[in-house]
Amino acid sequence: MADLKEIADNLIKGNAPRVKELVKKALDERVEVEKILNEGLIAGMDVVGKKFQANEFYVPEMLIAARAMKTGMEIIRPILIQEDIKSQGIVVLGTAKGDLHDIGKNLVGMMLEGAGFEVIDIGIDVAPEVFVQAAKEKKAHLIGVSALLTTTMVSMKDVVKALKEAGLDGKVKVMIGGAPLTQNYADEIEADGYAPDAASAVDKAKELLKAVRDEIRG
Amino acid sequence: MMNPKKNLIKAIRCEEPEWVPCPTVDGSWRVVFHSLVERTSEAGFDDWGVHWKLSDRAGGTYPDKHPIIKPEMVKNFPFPDVETPNLTKPALEMVSEIDRDKSLLLGDNGWGIFERSWLLAGMDNLLIWMSDEPQAVSTLMHRIARVKLRITERLIDEVGVDGIRYGDDWGGEKALMMGPHFWRKFIKPQQRLLYDACKKKGVFILQHSDGHTEEIIPDLIEMGLNILNPLQPECNNIEKIKSEFGKDLAFHGAVSSRTLDKSTPEKITQEVKLRISQLAQGGGYILAPAHSFPYPASNLQAFRAAAIEYGKIPKEWRGKFEVQKTDVEV
Incomplete structure (x- = not known):
């Protein structure tokens, strides 16, 4: 057995x-x-x-x-x-424009996959419009952006902006993480969520996706 | 009479100095380098066969090709010639311009054993081989240590440095990346060889590791370490570390790069004051930013002014020395 x-x-x-x-x-x-x-x-x-x-x-x-x-x-x-068994959700994951540090992003990817999400890893040094494009193409529910540097984390704001311009805000959530990030910064740039480590990123992703589902149900 | 070098030595020995040494202001130490290319400034290969790619937004080059792709390659992969007569030439040239009565001379050893291992094998491979191929990891690290050992010996013998600076980023935000168990199994024995060479010749040892390093501080002290850098305040409990280890170990750094990069002159002044109050009592503190970085000029000016005021640096020793690299950001 x-x-x-x-x-x-x-x-x-x-x-x-x-x-x-x-x-x-x-x-x-x-x-x-x-x-x-x-x-x-x-x-x-x-x-x-x-x-x-x-x-x-x-x-x-x-x-x-x-x-x-x-x-x-x-x-x-x-x-x-x-058997058409759906994943927990589709996540597009990458590091912020200019940022080449991907250990943190990879750990988050592993944990999300391990929790039953479908993870589309679009790599390092990802431009805001590329995040949005990938989210559209893959019908993602969530974009995850990671940064190690204070000089690159600023481009996360542009991901949120680009998503709004594409009319996807609310439909696709944005989650950010990485050493220099804080909840305050997430609030400041109007990202939907922040997670301090890879394991918490799973909980945060579940929470954000539940919110998407609830919104869709209205 | 007290001068910056003597004052610094007191601090390193965890005795009360006359002022808080701050090498960028009082010039109490200067760093010299060996000739091996550990990182290229343009796209290309370093002297170990690792390829670096140029990115203007990443602060220079970053490694993009790791040549050791299989554990079987570890044993015979060619390493740089450490017996080249030129090895200490850049250091010797720099020394001629340094007043050695007033400045302690540190020789930089380059990338550390863990860093050079992952540069050669790739981070994922190296960390996975720690479980799957432990013998290959040990062999790789030992071979790197042999090169690093010769660099240390030659900097001491040919340049006459007073100390060696070892760099190796072991720490993540909350823990050692490879964990204390694998650090002790793989890195510690090789690092010990490098420290032993310094102790044998009676020179100081400085160890740099970004991130959280608390668990292995007792190991480092037991191995003979004198100065730990940079004690990033975001990742370490500074007060706890000072109270537990402050009698045996000096600390260099601790002023947050985030504050220096993104904050205001007032906050920088406050932080310098705070770090001096946490770390400088009874000696054992060398004031510095926790990372080298192109900080805004006004912020560096605030750091300098606070170092002079709260570190009580005497007028005659207030020089201007370039912010010396504590680490290159990859």
Whole structure:
């Protein structure tokens, strides 16, 4: 009998081959794919995020856990598509114009994927109009902008502005993060959200997307 | 009579100096460099085979190609010639213009062991290999340490520096990037080789690491470190660190780059005053910005004025020295 907790435990340990094996086994035993995703993979990444937040895990542990997550996702993704199981939401992610520092952005991407979001990583040094364009094309619910430098974080304001000009404000939320950022700065530039670290970014993304859904429902 | 160098040495030894040393104002130390190209100023390869790309918005070049793509490449990947006669030439040229009675001479060692490792192997690879390929990581870091060791020895023997400045960014905002466990497993043994060379020759050791470094301060002290830079106030509990380690370790930096970059002269004055009150008691503090940066001129002027006033720098030693690089921002 497939043990979903074992999937989660091996994901936490970063044991990608074992996760692959166990996910396959669970599918063979006709465990619902959504259950494998939520109670195996996502449950595991949730623990990884909490450990990272508590300084029990560091970047190396995050990287190997995310790799294990990816291995599991590769197996179940075709079935998720086939069964039309929607992700938590679509997020376009990149670093601010001029900023080349992507460790923080990558960690946020891993955590969001690990929480069941579809992440479209558009890389480093991304111009505001490129963020908006990607959000349009991919029908994203959320744009995430990351910056390490005080000189580049200022372009985040232009992402918010460009989104307004495209008539997408309210429909696509903007979340910002990175070492020099604060909630105050997010308020100042009218970004929808700020998260101080990768694990909190997941909670913030969920909160913002819930707001989008509520708005749509009216 | 007290002069900037003697005053600084007192502070480094955690004894009460006459004023708070501030190298950019009192010239109490000067930094000299070796000849290896650790980072290019234009697009191209450094002396280790890492490619750098130019970006005007990133403060110069940044690394975009990491040559060691497989762990098997670690063992025989060619490293720069550290026996070249030119290695200490730039340092020797600079020394001729420095008054060594009044200024302590620091030799800069270049990128640190962790930095050079990820520059060569890529950050993701290096951090993943810490779990998957520990032997390759140890070999890579040891090979880098051998080069760094020769740089240290030659700066001491040929230039006669009074101290070596090691730079390596280990810290993230809230924790060490690789974690204290991997720092101790991989980096510490190699860093110890570099510190031992300094201790053997009786020169001071300065270590730079951006970000949060608190957990490994006891290790650094045990290894013989004299000065820790920059103690970024956003990432470290300054009062706690001073109270726990202030008897054994001097601190350099601690004035927030964010304040210097984005704030007002009044706030800068307040911060300088605050850092002196937190760190300078009983010696052990060298006043400086926590990062080099093209700060607005009016802000630098405020920093300087506050350093003179609250650091009580005597009139005869109020010179103007360029803001010396504590780190290059990549």
